[in-house]
Amino acid sequence: MKNGPRVLVVEDEPAIAELVCVNLRHNGFQPVWAEDGVAAQRELDAVLPDAILLDWMLPGQSGLSLARKWRNDPRTKGIPILMLTARGDEPDKVAGLDAGADDYITKPFSTQELLARIRAVLRRRAPEQVNDQAAAGELVLDAATHRVSWRGQALKLGPTEFKLLHYLMKHPERVHSRSQLLDKVWGDHVFIEERTVDVHVKRLREALGGAGAMIETVRGAGYRFAVDYGAAA
Ligand code: CA
Numbered sequence: 007m008k009n010g011p012r013v014l015v016v017e018d019e020p021a022i023a024e025l026v027c028v029n030l031r032h033n034g035f036q037p038v039w040a041e042d043g044v045a046a047q048r049e050l051d052a053v054l055p056d057a058i059l060l061d062w063m064l065p066g067q068s069g070l071s072l073a074r075k076w077r078n079d080p081r082t083k084g085i086p087i088l089m090l091t092a093r094g095d096e097p098d099k100v101a102g103l104d105a106g107a108d109d110y111i112t113k114p115f116s117t118q119e120l121l122a123r124i125r126a127v128l129r130r131r132a133p134e135q136v137n138d139q140a141a142a143g144e145l146v147l148d149a150a151t152h153r154v155s156w157r158g159q160a161l162k163l164g165p166t167e168f169k170l171l172h173y174l175m176k177h178p179e180r181v182h183s184r185s186q187l188l189d190k191v192w193g194d195h196v197f198i199e200e201r202t203v204d205v206h207v208k209r210l211r212e213a214l215g216g217a218g219a220m221i222e223t224v225r226g227a228g229y230r231f232a233v234d235y236g237a238a239a
Contacts, residue, residue, distance in 0.1 A: 010033075010034035010035045010036055010152055011035055011036065011055075011056035011057060011124075011128055012035070012036045012037075012038060012053070012055040012056050012057075012165070013030055013035050013036065013037050013038070013055055013056065013057050013058070013059055013124065014037075014038050014040060014046060014049055014050070014055040014057070014058045014059070015027055015030070015037050015038065015039050015040070015059045016040045016041075016042070016043070016045075016046040016058065016059065016060045016061055016064065016069065016072070017039070017041070017059070017061040017064075017090065018041050018042055018061060018063075018064050018065055019061075020041075022061075022113070023039050023041070026059065026120065027039055029117045029120070029121070030121075030124075033121055034152075035124070036165075038053075038055065042064050042065050042066050042067075043064060043066050043067035043071075043072045044066060046058075046060075046072065050076070050081070050082055054081070054082065054085060054193055055085060056085070056086075056128060057085065057086045057087075057088065057124055057127055057128055058076070058085055058086070058087045058088070059088050059090060059120075059124070060072060060073060060087055060088065060089050060090065060107070061089075061090045061091075062089055062090060062091040062092070062098070062102070063091075063092065069089055069090075069091075069102075070089075070101060070102060070105050071105075073087050073089065073102065073105040073106050073107050074105040074106060076106070077105065077106030078106075081193075083106075084193070086108045086109075086127035086128060086130070087106065087107045087108055087127075088107065088108060088109050088110065088111060088123055088124060088127055089102045089107040089109070089110040089111070090110070090111055090113060090115075091110055091111070091112055091113065092112070092113045108127045108130065109123055109126070109127055111123050138150065138172075140172065140175035140176055141175075142175055142178060142220065142231070142233045143217075143220075143233065144156060144157045144158070144217075145175075145214070145217045145220065147168075147171060147172055147175055149172060152168060154168065154171065154214075156214065156215065156216060156217045157216075161213055161214060161215070161217075162213060163210065163213045164209065164213075166191070166192075166206050167206055167209050167210040167213055169191050170187070170191050170206055170207070170210055171210055171214075173187070173190050173191050174221065174229070174231035175231060177231070178230075178231045178232070178233045179230065179231070179232065179233060180230060180231075181224045181227045181228050181229070181230045182228045182229055182230070183227060183228040184200040184203040184204070184228055184229075185200060186228070187203050187228070187229070188200065188202075188203060203229075207221060207223075207229055220232055220233070
């Protein structure tokens, strides 16, 4: 499950960060560790995660002010934030939720509780990404397990190719321009060139093998996912 949801873990205590990351990885997530707000911002500028686990007490900017900042930034405002706090008292929880956190979890927490909370925020924010299936002919994509198969054979797709295929399968027979795909699949394209779309489409076609021809190039316009091909092939 290499393509699981990407979780940015912002935590300054290495022991806790390691424990959380090991458990996340073991359960199919892709954790990325940042030890403070500066490192976390660097990660966010590079790749947007599916969720953020944010420690309350951090050196430099506090988790609370980071949550507020990311919630007010159009690039990051849609990313679920789960706050980790050592204090369990009510005013802090309320402050965290006011700042834009989707949920909070009080240390010490059990792995099961943490995983359940992360899955819950992912479900609430992006239902399509967590529990969803798409099929076209014999090409099947299962968003819950991040698996794709063609004629019963499992295919290996990178995370971006997976998202791209998911979007195309959900919106078949339509022509999508490169900039529309950047908007819908990458979420924002501040740092991404349109040519990047072509690179990922090429990789996706290669990964799909026999089903690759379902992704048609529409000259001068963009790309289309053609279901008919799958039905006929
Ligand atoms: Ca801390």
